[in-house]
Amino acid sequence: MAKKSSHFPWQHLIGFLLSIILTLAALWVGLYSGFSMTVIIAIIVTLAVFQAVIQLFMFMHMTESSNGKDQTHMMVHSAFIAVILVVGTLFVLSYGFH
Incomplete structure (x- = not known):
């Protein structure tokens, strides 16, 4: 019997959800945190780098x-x-x- 495979793109869904979470985290840090401007910029840049890595590996087929x-x-x-x-x-x- 043939092996059933799921055609639902779980990797894309997980990548999309992680991207949304990182975007909301950056929004919260920028608008509602009480950190200094230097810390806010450092956190947002770090979150942007993580999001870029997620985009590269989950959506742009870097491993394929x-x-x-x-x-x-x-x-x-x-x-x-x-x-x-x-x-x-x-x-x-x-x-x-x-």
Whole structure:
């Protein structure tokens, strides 16, 4: 007899719920906690990193490659481009050329 398999995407549901929980936690920290601004920013950045990791592994199929090198190479390249864009934007906005 054939093995029954569940076609319900449990991994996606768990990832979605974790993302919602992390978003609500960041909202609570930003709006209702009595922490200093430095602590609030540190907590929100930490929660954002956790949420990015959840997104990468549960929704963007980082683990579904034959060797994993392709996804890793693309993510490192994308992060490099993102850092260049953010640093360049901050530089231009802070020390704009007149």
